Amino acid sequence: MATDVLLRNKRRTEHILLSLICLCYLLLFAEEYVRNQIPLEYSPRLSSVWLSSVGIVIPGICFHFLVKFTRLDAKMPRMIYPYVFYLPLLFVVMNLATGADMISAQQFTQIGMWKLPVYNAGYYIAMTASVALDLLIMLLLIFAKTKADTSEQQSIYNLLIIGIIAAVVWHTLFGYINYGDSLPPYPYLYSGIIWCYFLRHTMRKHDFLNLFDKRYEKLFHMNPDPIVLADLNGKVKDANPGAIELLGTGSIRSVSFFDLFDPGVKAQIQAKQEIHHYETEINLQNQRFILLVDADYVWVDNEQHVLLILRDITVQTQYQEEIRFLAFHDPLTRLPNRRYFHEKLDEALQEAERCQETLALFLIDLDNIKWLNDHLGHLAGDEALQEAARIIKEAASPDGMAARMGGDEFVMYLPHSPSEAEILHLLDQMQLSLSRYMLKFGANPVGMSIGVSRYPIDxxxxxxxxxxxxxxxxxxxxxxxxxxVVLS
Structure with a gap:
């Protein structure tokens, strides 16, 4: 546990102190192991030099840890913090100098396999001091709990307080009562295991003294961008809520997650190449998504995995496409605008000259569209313009092109030498289609006036x-x- 806590963050004071506490308890058990391996006459000296010294240091480190963890150190004068917690080191020096007659057992007896201390005044003084210090630590935790800002902090303090209470009860039951050779020497030392158990339980439940990767785990889950961790075969090991919301659990659990993307993504991942701002499209439930993919590689459980960050840029891309579209198209009818039409007409004329073909150009005006706007409203007029645009665009397909010149005026061209009969048929079809549509508005004078010119004759x-x-x-x-004009 000492190693685990220290490796979580080697630079944080709280981690270092808690590691030292665990190490001190380890030293207590190590002393007992060594003491029971050597002759009985060495027990008093080993107990006073080793066991008592470590036992004196533990409370100071515990207080320093709890004050630092509860942030009470900010209220302490810099002149005494953290030195006040290590004043017990003076008692260690005194203990070594005096033989520790008052705070360490000096008489031992061997019963069976155990070398047991004789319960004398010095032993009970040390035990009482230990219990008193535990109670002070508990009072410190209770005070810190009253200042806690969140329910999670209060829960942490509650668990630590329960751990102290359990340690005090253990000290009382197994420190003051002599069980003879039915228990190992100093059975109260096992309260350290109880205290460490509660610390470890708190760490796991509340990310108390959390690992660096726990911080990144929270970022992983809080990040609104979809993030996926997968092995190099495409099996997803983890996905944050953003990825589950975008892709759905079915896609996440699919046999190969990479099948969602175009082959370029899969090929780069299997080649273990970093991916930066790779734009790709995926289709989920008949819906098109445009994603920006970034990927890099991490080792998990001694196996290389890929970490993908997927940014959904569907809306932004649609906005950009719409902006580009509107630069060359009319927003109401969605037909090309005048500028774009002239560019394409010039290209069509060059092609007609090269192929020795003719080209027909139609200029179309909607008659009396103002009547529709004035009598039925501009929404009706806009609807009529959109329907006329559809009719004209359909007439120009598949090889020609239609555009809105502005207002109620449209233009289109037909390449590949259309005959006079084809042109007249097309004129009749456009006017008939518009007439049928206008029936929904009743009798009105709206129709089409169409002028035609031909390249190269005109x-x-x-x-x-x-x-x-x-x-x-x-x-x-x-x-x-x-x-x-009455439309029938």
Missing amino acids: GQDGQALINIADHAMYVMKRSRRGKD
């Missing part, structure tokens, strides 16, 4: 084609003015 560049189509569209629009 122009050699995009702007020239748009100008020709714009003129044709307004010719059609003027021809329809003054007429009530």
Whole structure:
């Protein structure tokens, strides 16, 4: 236990002191072992030099430990802390100088296998002092409990107080009563084992004097990012709540956790390569997640494992994709905007020139969309614009492209030399589809005015084609003015 506590944190005062307490109890039992291996005449000297000296040191270390653990040291003057706890070392010197006639048994007798002390005045003085010190330690713990801030601290103090009470009861029953040769010499020493048991139980239950890895274990569980510990075959050994929430227990317990990711992740892990900000997609329950993966390697139970930190960047990526999309698209209709359309039209014209093909450009205006906005509201007008965009986009598919020029005006092109019959059929289909949709709003004058131009007959560049189509569209629009269009 001394080694365990010290290795938990070799720099902390509390860990060093508790290790020394455990070591002192070990020395007491070691003294008894040695004393029972040598002739009886050496027992008084060994008991006074070794047993009594260690017994005098233990209370001072215990008080120092408890004061430090309960943070009462902050209220003590620097001139006396921690020196006051080691004043008993003066008694060790006096003990060695005087032979310890008052605080150590000087008479021993051998009965059977045991070399037992004679219970005299010095023995009972030492026993009473030991019990009194235990009671002082208990009072210190009770005082610290009243100052505890959390229920967990109070629970720690309760366990330690119970341990002290058990030690006092043991001292009383097995220190003051002489059981002869039915028990080993100094049976009260076993109270140290009781005290160490309660300390160890408290350490395990409350992470009392916790290990460094216990701190990281709390960070592991508190971290909102999913963290997974797996062996190199993909079997998950541990996962924090964030990972369980994202991946679900079914994925965590799958035969190979790595199968969730693309082969690049699995290959890097099996090659034992560090992974930094590797972006990957996974599908869970028909839902797409975009993760940023970081991975490194740790040894657990003498076997190499991989520790993966998974950051869910699905929402951020969607935002970024939407921002990139809106840079080239209209937010209402989701069609490409004017800038993007002109870029693609120039590319299509270059392709048409290279392949010696023709290209048709359509400029489309929704007639009297203002009527819909004024009579049925802008939501109805927006819905009509979205439906018109769908119709025009469908007409341009699969090789052409449609875009919203602005307001109620749209544009599209068809490559690969569409015939005049195909163009007229397409115009009829678009107007018919819009007419059917407009039936939901009742009788209204909303329709499509469409102008068409063709490359290379009407122009050699995009702007020239748009100008020709714009003129044709307004010719059609003027021809329809003054007429009530009723959609049936």
